[in-house]
Amino acid sequence: MTQNPVLSINDLSIEFPVYKGAVKALNGVSLHVNEGEIVGVVGESGSGKSVTSMMAMKLLPEGSYRVTQGDISILGTDIIHASEKTMRTLRGGDVAMIFQEPMTALNPTRKIGIQMTDVIRLHRRLDNDAARQLAISLLKDMHIADPESTLQRYPFELSGGMRQRVLIALAFSCNPRLIIADEPTTALDVTVQKQVLMLLKAKARELKTAILFITHDMAVVSQFCDRVYVMYAGSLVEAGSTRQVLHAPRHPYTRGLMAALPELATPGSQLQAIPGNVPDLSRLPAGCAFASRCPSRSDKCNQKPVLTSIHEATTHQVACWHPALQEELAV
Amino acid sequence: MNAMTEQTLPTAPDIQPAAASGLGYFFYKVKKSPLTVAGLFIILFMLAMMLFAPWLATHDPNAIDLMYRLLPPSAEHWFGTDEVGRDIYSRIIFGSRQSISVGLFVVAVSGVIGALIGCFSGVVGGRTDRVIMRLMDVMLSVPSLVLTMALAAALGASLFNAMLAIAVVRIPYYVRLARGQALGIREMGYVKAARTFGASRWHIVSWHVIRNALPPLIVQATLDIGGTILMAAALGFIGLGAQQPTAEWGAMVATGRNYVLDQWWYSGFPGLAILITATGFNLFGDGIRDILDPKQKGK
Numbered sequence: 001m002t003q004n005p006v007l008s009i010n011d012l013s014i015e016f017p018v019y020k021g022a023v024k025a026l027n028g029v030s031l032h033v034n035e036g037e038i039v040g041v042v043g044e045s046g047s048g049k050s051v052t053s054m055m056a057m058k059l060l061p062e063g064s065y066r067v068t069q070g071d072i073s074i075l076g077t078d079i080i081h082a083s084e085k086t087m088r089t090l091r092g093g094d095v096a097m098i099f100q101e102p103m104t105a106l107n108p109t110r111k112i113g114i115q116m117t118d119v120i121r122l123h124r125r126l127d128n129d130a131a132r133q134l135a136i137s138l139l140k141d142m143h144i145a146d147p148e149s150t151l152q153r154y155p156f157e158l159s160g161g162m163r164q165r166v167l168i169a170l171a172f173s174c175n176p177r178l179i180i181a182d183e184p185t186t187a188l189d190v191t192v193q194k195q196v197l198m199l200l201k202a203k204a205r206e207l208k209t210a211i212l213f214i215t216h217d218m219a220v221v222s223q224f225c226d227r228v229y230v231m232y233a234g235s236l237v238e239a240g241s242t243r244q245v246l247h248a249p250r251h252p253y254t255r256g257l258m259a260a261l262p263e264l265a266t267p268g269s270q271l272q273a274i275p276g277n278v279p280d281l282s283r284l285p286a287g288c289a290f291a292s293r294c295p296s297r298s299d300k301c302n303q304k305p306v307l308t309s310i311h312e313a314t315t316h317q318v319a320c321w322h323p324a325l326q327e328e329l330a331v
Numbered sequence: 332m333n334a335m336t337e338q339t340l341p342t343a344p345d346i347q348p349a350a351a352s353g354l355g356y357f358f359y360k361v362k363k364s365p366l367t368v369a370g371l372f373i374i375l376f377m378l379a380m381m382l383f384a385p386w387l388a389t390h391d392p393n394a395i396d397l398m399y400r401l402l403p404p405s406a407e408h409w410f411g412t413d414e415v416g417r418d419i420y421s422r423i424i425f426g427s428r429q430s431i432s433v434g435l436f437v438v439a440v441s442g443v444i445g446a447l448i449g450c451f452s453g454v455v456g457g458r459t460d461r462v463i464m465r466l467m468d469v470m471l472s473v474p475s476l477v478l479t480m481a482l483a484a485a486l487g488a489s490l491f492n493a494m495l496a497i498a499v500v501r502i503p504y505y506v507r508l509a510r511g512q513a514l515g516i517r518e519m520g521y522v523k524a525a526r527t528f529g530a531s532r533w534h535i536v537s538w539h540v541i542r543n544a545l546p547p548l549i550v551q552a553t554l555d556i557g558g559t560i561l562m563a564a565a566l567g568f569i570g571l572g573a574q575q576p577t578a579e580w581g582a583m584v585a586t587g588r589n590y591v592l593d594q595w596w597y598s599g600f601p602g603l604a605i606l607i608t609a610t611g612f613n614l615f616g617d618g619i620r621d622i623l624d625p626k627q628k629g630k
Contacts (some may be wrong), residue, residue, distance in 0.1 A: 057522070059526060059527065088530075090529070091527050092528030092530075093529060097527035099527075104519040104521060105521055105524040107525075109542045110542070118538070119528045122529060122530065123527065123529065143477060170528070222472045
């Protein structure tokens with residue numbers, strides 16, 4: 001499985017220094033994305049998914065964070081110690097990013113065409129005409145009708161779905177090896193969401209581009225990802241193929257998430273919720289972070305569980321002292 | 332012919348929505364505000380005066396004729412003559428070149444430099460930002476007229492030095508304004524996105540920040556032109572601006588002061604010219620502010 005990781009994060013811990021202490025945003029996160037693979041990272045707000053993606057691109061403001069342990073490498077480049085110059089050639093070249101706000105991710109005072117050719121020419125030695133042709137073909141791939149006139153428009157003339165497709169086209173403009181997509185469809189309505197995701201996936205498969213897909217939407221993960229990591233309070237709690245994790249969740253948190261999906265609820269019944277709140281990241285318990293909300297906690301949970309394979313012949317890993325058994329599974 | 336037209340049909344510009352931008356929209360908004368139109372007309376009038384001065388003037392502005400000194404306005408000398416018999420009307424016409432170009436030059440120089448420093452400072456942040464902003468605060472802490480006078484005096488009395496002095500003193504206002512804008516724009520999605528595409532700092536400043544920080548800067552600049560003309564006139568009045576025999580409105584008002592009780596036209600007409608020009612630029616500046624301020628739209 002570990003052939004050619006495009007992105008690999010090893011035992012990474014990051015904290016943000018605050019008054020008297022630090023917010024421990026990531027606690028020993030290890031994940032990897034192989035070539036051409038689509039990997040999802042799920043978790044609720046504040047679980048560290050966005051910090052992971054920002055850190056992979058080294059986009060967190062300099063000096064605001066502290067890496068306490070671990071390392072990140074993209075295509076063999078050590079990100080944590082990379083210079084800003086190295087990062088600039090990497091960003092937009094080998095690694096691109098798609099954001100969750102398509103409304104603000106384009107400069108409102110520039111036409112789409114200029115913005116696209118500008119990015120293309122930043123990384124590729126192309127003249128204006130060639131860059132324009134490339135932009136047109138990229139937009140065509142994103143099923144934008146009449147790409148030539150779209151290039152002449154300002155961002156406010158496009159709908160949210162179109163803007164996000166323009167941004168995806170931009171992300172693919174330099175044939176990246178990895179795209180980090182941070183909740184790219186959250187701001188779109190459901191029908192557009194599906195269309196955008198399918199276009200993204202098709203293009204990624206075609207170019208063998210790997211995608212690190214950050215989301216909180218389980219339904220999207222099930223359709224979109226090959227593998228999935230579940231995060232809680234800055235740690236990974238479960239990892240495995242989408243099938244393994246979504247159809248046979250072992251960690252009580254994942255099970256709670258699945259049970260809380262409104263799609264699976266019986267109409268008319270109350271929606272399920274996980275009791276309690278996410279722990280304060282500046283005062284994390286010594287043991288399992290989920291223990292206070294967990295239905296099957298015991299004294300053992302005062303020690304921190306490690307992500308381990310549930311049995312030898314599987315990639316399905318869980319960080320829990322009391323993983324649910326296969327037979328108990330409701331979903 | 333028919334096939335030709337079909338082939339060369341453009342991508343139907345008529346189905347594109349009318350953009351709320353561009354010159355057409357600008358003039359549409361200007362037309363709705365009579366005061367802005369008045370300001371615009373005054374500015375155009377003054378610019379025409381600058382350009383066509385040799386044709387508009389009735390006399391050589393520097394021709395001395397001691398036989399005709401201090402004459403009241405008449406058909407021969409529309410605005411009268413000064414103490415050495417020069418035609419005041421012609422001097423005002425030629426003086427517009429000095430006064431208005433001071434205004435435009437100062438605003439262009441201080442606006443461009445101030446905007447660049449301010450946007451850079453805001454985007455870079457940290458220690459660089461703090462050093463730049465404290466320097467600007469030091470400059471702002473001295474009353475601007477005093478600082479301008481000191482600078483102009485140190486550089487030596489000439490019109491160009493006066494312009495330089497005014498420009499330097501105006502820079503901090505633009506820096507503060509541009510930095511404030513840059514701080515907001517820095518957090519916008521497109522700046523973040525530009526960084527993920529590997530854009531350099533300079534690229535972000537020149538491509539994204541300055542463009543979007545422009546509206547308030549334009550307003551400030553337009554409003555400043557009037558103020559700058561007054562400032563140049565003030566410097567001319569105390570002898571630090573244009574030197575004799577160059578015609579300059581401020582200097583004319585200053586010399587005319589000696590005769591103001593008996594020969595009112597000597598100070599009066601150049602003073603009126605300053606008043607009208609400054610009013611014109613201020614009216615236009617106010618109008619532009621209303622147009623560019625999105626909160627005012629639809630009012």
